[in-house]
Amino acid sequence: MEEKNCPSAEIFFKKNLKKHTGIKDIRFILAVGSGKGGVGKTTVSAILSFALSKADYSVGIFDLDFYGPNINLVLGLNKKPIVEFGKIKPVSSNNIKVMSLALLISEKEPVFMRGLMASKLLQELLQKVEWGPLDFLILDLPPGTGDIFLTMLDFFNPEGFILVTTPHKLAISDAKRTIAILKENNMPILGVVKNMSDFFENETAFQQFLNEQKLNVLFEIPVLKELSKTENLLEVFKLPEKQKFLEDIAEKILDKIFRIH
Ligand SMILES: Nc1ncnc2c1ncn2[C@@H]1O[C@H](COP(=O)(O)OP(=O)(O)OP(=O)(O)O)[C@@H](O)[C@H]1O
């Protein structure tokens, strides 16, 4: 991979700091999670990938929501990954490499998996998916802090965690539990993504949460009215009026990553 793609790499290696343990040839692994379901993890993972890709970084998204995989819908993907000699090649969508169980099994097939099986599957995918060189791999996490979440921490030990929440008390309460686990595992939290930021009128609990946890808002995503008409975020974020938004997000996240290392 060309060095110019990732100007942070030199700084990163010079300082000899924490490095993810997940996959060789991938420079940064970022986990996108929350405690609560449905607060926008997949939406944020996709937007983050658009932003970093637009900033000329090579990006992959790994959908770790084995029970409800859906990154394919958000990216308008219906291609099947190529399986060759026991290795799986991620599917490409607009230069973003994607792996999701949704690409391997049909929507009609129910996913029956106990925790241990899910952990085993993650381990298997970790070995079998050939990502190739990437600047960023984004892990779109499932809701909660169950087996997949814990296995992800063990196997990937990502450089940073991006905590998605709406500024609503119910979501914050779950986020606090997630933070406690992350702290115990020495997982750096890059910041909070405040999703549907313009919808909630009372933000007292959210501000209190940020102060208590000593966390900052990394970036905000307003309610995207376009999502009432389509689930395809790729279409939405191709619009010219969305480009500045993506550029701002890339700047914020890159700034944060360079600073923690
Ligand atoms: N900023 C937003 N504006 C409008 N709709 C949104 C926004 N963020 C998310 N949504 C919608 O809310 C729903 C849940 O979002 P999403 O799937 O990203 O959440 P999730 O946290 O990944 O859910 P899960 O826990 O099931 O994985 C989706 O229908 C999505 O389109």
Ligand SMILES: [Mg+2]
């Ligand atoms: Mg999701």
